[in-house]
Amino acid sequence: MCNVTNTNLCDRTTGSCTCKKGWTGIFCNEDIDDCITTANICPALSTCDNKPGEYSCDCNAGYLKNAFGQCQECQQGRFGTDCSQSCLCDMAHTAECKTNNGSCICELGWTGRTCNEDVKECDNVTTCSAYSTCIEAIGSYECICNIGSKRSLLGNKCLACSDNTYGDRCSLPCPCKTDNTLTPTQSCDHVSGSCLCTAFWKGNTCEEDIDECNADVCADSNAFCHNTLLGYKCFCKKGFVLHETRGLCENVSKLSEGQEALQLQITLNIPDNDINLSVESTFAVYAEKVVSSLRQYWSRFIKGFTVVVNTLRTGSLHVDYTLYYVPSTNTSKAVSNAFVEMVNGIDLEFDGKTVSAVSDGLANSSVVCDVYQVAIGDCGFSMACVVEKGIAKCVQNPMVSTDSIRLIVGVTVSIGLLLLLGIIIAVYALNKRKARTAMKIKQKEAFNNRALQHGDQKVLKLPGVESRRNYGAPDASRYRTWRSLALGLSGSYPNEHDRSATSFKLPRLAQNQKRTNSFN
Incomplete structure (x- = not known):
């Protein structure tokens, strides 16, 4: 039995159903999905919406169907389905209001949901390059080159002054004596223009030499300081020389050792x-x-x-x-x-x-x-x-002839031989003299011994004589003479018994013996 709502005609004889558009089936009760069965049924930027027995083409959000059935984008300031809603963006600082959802795309320098907040670019220290200062502006900022720098040729950064210039945009020349500065290509401070002198110069333009010798720079007391254009130098005083290893000045006299x-x-x-x-x-x-x-x-x-x-x-x-x-x-x-x-x-x-x-x-x-x-x-x-x-x-030597040389050699040899002969004779005479002296000493000893002893009778040694003449040593008798013995007879004795106990006999002198031989 045909679905009357979805059927155009029911055949009276057979009972078959003729379905309306969008429906199918024996009884016209099955919906046809036109969005699936029919390709490209809807225009671009739209969506096919299947409905019971029919379909519709709805433009996407942010688009509106025109008189020709095509979908076109919403005008600026409108968004949503069929462009039915108004954008909330601050359009003065908004680059774009999204037509599909109404979100705001802010211009550079602005932020916030509606693009009404100024971005603080200078809060970021990397916003501007070196030698520059960041200045905030409404919706933007500016990098200004500091005094003592200038903008690069490309204009994207600031560079310090060079080529002996300084000041605002490097417009002033340095006033320094460049040879006396630390960096001759930039002799002054790029900001203030003050000259950057080396350690040996001073003054507004580095024109005044520093006299280092005013201080005690030479530690050696034997040296003195000499000021130079590039500093100073220590020299040894006269009479002194610098020691190569110790580095001190020492007296020249030590060198002669x-x-x-x-x-x-x-x-x-x-x-x-x-x-x-x-x-x-x-x-x-x-x-x-x-x-x-x-x-x-x-x-x-x-x-x-x-x-x-x-x-x-x-x-x-x-x-x-x-x-x-x-x-x-x-x-x-x-x-x-x-x-x-x-x-x-x-x-x-x-x-x-x-x-x-x-x-x-x-x-x-x-x-x-x-x-x-x-x-x-x-x-x-x-x-x-x-x-x-x-x-x-x-x-x-051409001044000395050969004959002279022979003569001198001959004379020299002769003198040498005579000198040698004289030395030999002198040695011989000395030895003879020593022998005679030794013989005399032996003769004296023998003669003195005979004087002390005559035959088997011994002569008494007299203490008095020995004490007076210092003959008390064991061998003192060898020094007795006839005179000493004679003098000893007059010595004193303890008693008469001792005096008569011993008789003294004087040896007789030989007739042929001279008296002078008896005494020293």
Whole structure:
């Protein structure tokens, strides 16, 4: 049985149902989904909405169907289904009001639900570049270059002043002496323009030299301070020289300990330019330059030496100096060879320039030979030191003939033989004299012994005599003489018994014996 509502016609004979549009089925009671069965049934930007027996095409939110059945976007300020709602955005600061939901897209510098709040860009420290300041504005901000900087060529940042400029937009030039500043390409502060001097200069434009010598900068009492344009320098006083390892000034006299000291002279061909060498600092500056030049020269020949400048005189530059070195055969030979070069003239590096120099004092070659003979010893008799082709050596002395040499050698040998013979004779005579003396001593001892003993009878030793003559020693009897014995007879005795107990017999002198032999 047909659904009357959904059926256009019911066949009276068969009873079949003819369904209305949008319906189907035997009885026209089944809805046809046109949104599915029919492709592209709705226009763009719309949605197909199936309904019982029919469908509709509804424009999406933010769109409105026009007279041609097409969906078009809502006008600005309207949004929602069929553009039925008004936007709430602050349209003065809103870039876009979304037509589908009415949300606000704010312009740059604004924020908030309705774009009515100003963004605080300057709260972010990275908003502006270095050397600039952030300034807030309504809905925006501005980066202003600070004094002492300027905007880059691209305009996106600020740069500090350069090329010796300073101030607002780097419009002012620095007033400094650029060579006396820390950075010659930017000699002043880029903000204030004050000059940035090195440690050796001061003043508004770095034009005033600082005298460091006003302070006690030289710790050595044997040194003095010399102010320079680039600071200061400590020089040893006259009579002192800088020790290479300790760095202190020590007395020149210490250099002569264990070293050879040669007093030398050299003249450097340089203009004096009215220099005053009587000023201590001026003398020290030139002496240092001379020492540097001479060390460079002498180092070609020897090692471990010291050069000390004693005096300087103008008119070119006349130098009296002392060369200290440890003497040895090789060193002394090298020194003598160096002298030969100096006699002929040499070139020295002095104060960055090459100058000619000569040692006139060595022209007679005597100093050269003196040093050479220190090395090898004296040339010897009939030999002489000469300088030939720049080398010192010993050669036969032409002033001494061969015959003279033979004569001198002969005389020297003869004198030597006579001296040797005299020494032999003197030794022989001395030995003979010693033998005679020994014989006399033996004879005296024998004679004295005979005086003390005659035959088997012994002579009594007299205490009185011994005490008076200090003959109390055990061997005192050997020194008795006839005279002492005779004198002893008069000695005192304790009693007469002792006196008569012993008889004294005096030995008789031999007839042929002289009396003088009995006494010392």
